[in-house]
Amino acid sequence: MHLTNTSIIYRALATFLIGGLVQAGWSDPPPLQWAKGQGTPLGEHVIEGIQTQDGGFCLVGKTDEPGRDWADGLVIKINAQGELEWQQRIGARKSQEELRCITEVSDGYLIGGTFSGSEKKSQAGICKLDRSGTVLWTTLLPHKRFGAVRGVAIDQAGYLVGTGYTDLEEYKIPFIADEAIGVLFKMDQQGEIQWQQSLPLAQGSKVDVHPSDGVIAVCGTQWRATDKSSKREGQEGKGVREDHQDGCLLLFDENGTQLGQRFFGGPHMDQLFDLDPTHDGWVLAGHSMGIASGWDVWIVRVNADGMLLWQKRFGQPLGGDKAFVFDECYGVKSAGDGGFLLACGSGIEPENVHDQKDKRNVWAAYLIKTDRDGALEWEYIFHRPDEGHNACEWVIPVREGGYLMLLDSDHLGEASEENIGLLKLGNPSEGS
Numbered sequence: 001m002h003l004t005n006t007s008i009i010y011r012a013l014a015t016f017l018i019g020g021l022v023q024a025g026w027s028d029p030p031p032l033q034w035a036k037g038q039g040t041p042l043g044e045h046v047i048e049g050i051q052t053q054d055g056g057f058c059l060v061g062k063t064d065e066p067g068r069d070w071a072d073g074l075v076i077k078i079n080a081q082g083e084l085e086w087q088q089r090i091g092a093r094k095s096q097e098e099l100r101c102i103t104e105v106s107d108g109y110l111i112g113g114t115f116s117g118s119e120k121k122s123q124a125g126i127c128k129l130d131r132s133g134t135v136l137w138t139t140l141l142p143h144k145r146f147g148a149v150r151g152v153a154i155d156q157a158g159y160l161v162g163t164g165y166t167d168l169e170e171y172k173i174p175f176i177a178d179e180a181i182g183v184l185f186k187m188d189q190q191g192e193i194q195w196q197q198s199l200p201l202a203q204g205s206k207v208d209v210h211p212s213d214g215v216i217a218v219c220g221t222q223w224r225a226t227d228k229s230s231k232r233e234g235q236e237g238k239g240v241r242e243d244h245q246d247g248c249l250l251l252f253d254e255n256g257t258q259l260g261q262r263f264f265g266g267p268h269m270d271q272l273f274d275l276d277p278t279h280d281g282w283v284l285a286g287h288s289m290g291i292a293s294g295w296d297v298w299i300v301r302v303n304a305d306g307m308l309l310w311q312k313r314f315g316q317p318l319g320g321d322k323a324f325v326f327d328e329c330y331g332v333k334s335a336g337d338g339g340f341l342l343a344c345g346s347g348i349e350p351e352n353v354h355d356q357k358d359k360r361n362v363w364a365a366y367l368i369k370t371d372r373d374g375a376l377e378w379e380y381i382f383h384r385p386d387e388g389h390n391a392c393e394w395v396i397p398v399r400e401g402g403y404l405m406l407l408d409s410d411h412l413g414e415a416s417e418e419n420i421g422l423l424k425l426g427n428p429s430e431g432s
Contacts, residue, residue: 029379184218325346334399
């Protein structure tokens with residue numbers, strides 16, 4: 001049994017979703033087929049994963065070192081049933097390594113993140129693993145200070161395209177590297193850099209290549225300023241510049257020439273963390289704060305030129321005050337039927353807790369399915385307030401049907417706290 005069976009109760013609590021009054025066109029969510037956990041004895045954070053050619057899955061993230069002051073990169077390979085095949089730690093003692101993104105090639109995996117190298121400097125780079133998890137090579141991008149690769153993709157000619165940031169003063173990877181220099185680069189599958197260039201934003205969060213024309217798209221978040229009239233003392237009738245974050249989409253050709261730049265959002269805080277190609281453009285996702293202090297899930301649909309087609313916001317799957325409940329999204333995937341999947345977490349941050357008995361203080365994993373126009377079709381909620389936190393960081397549409405949710409979990413698995421949780425969902429038509 002899983003908590004999604006109580007979703008009918010939550011539907012009665014919210015007849016529409018915030019941000020644009022998205023009518024709740026509900027259908028039954030998919031059934032849970034199995035729930036498992038993987039990890040080491042020290043605690044993990046999963047970032048993303050892929051379904052591999054053999055039908056299994058390969059996941060990347062980080063695991064703590066003893067003392068938890070430093071971290072190593074972690075790669076976990078599981079079979080189609082979620083059983084461990086192998087796992088590989090990547091890193092040196094008392095240095096910071098994290099793995100943030102992965103793609104599969106004919107003879108292994110190309111993985112981006114931050115690597116210590118010989119100087120233990122936490123630099124942006126790519127490593128290649130063979131199919132048994134052995135590291136074949138590591139290439140570090142040339143740059144000063146600290147950096148990380150946060151997204152990779154393979155272009156039409158078989159080259160790896162990557163994005164992230166360089167030249168940050170902080171060695172640990174933040175959610176958004178505000179004081180860094182965004183980077184875009186191309187590399188062959190032997191680790192030779194073809195070109196590398198700076199981006200007109202502080203961080204590239206994810207990159208992809210459109211299968212129809214080879215256009216490279218990078219999404220990210222950028223601080224901007226909006227002119228607003230103000231009645232503050234001494235400023236009545238004058239324009240005031242208010243800083244806020246907007247989501248950003250950059251488009252490039254195969255040689256790295258910029259084709260366009262678009263910003264999305266409003267006068268409040270809006271962040272984009274992932275994107276995926278559609279048949280005629282792109283879908284992007286993150287979260288948006290709006291007027292209230294809580295975050296809402298945010299999905300943006302654009303055409304091939306980056307022009308906005310529509311945007312929608314979702315939140316509060318368990319009810320509650322949107323000023324206190326945070327609904328965060330870090331992954332979006334196009335579904336086979338033209339709709340979209342959003343990997344999310346929902347809960348109340350510790351600093352926002354005002355009722356110690358509120359079960360929303362314990363986070364829930366939250367998966368949203370929309371149709372091609374952004375209307376809600378179903379949502380899946382995995383909430384275990386008596387057992388621990390869960391948040392969905394990534395979702396993988398499974399070729400054989402259904403979905404694999406990758407969770408940060410306090411209780412799934414037996415390795416330790418902060419495990420990598422795995423929820424395999426079937427098709428919605430299979431019933432609960």
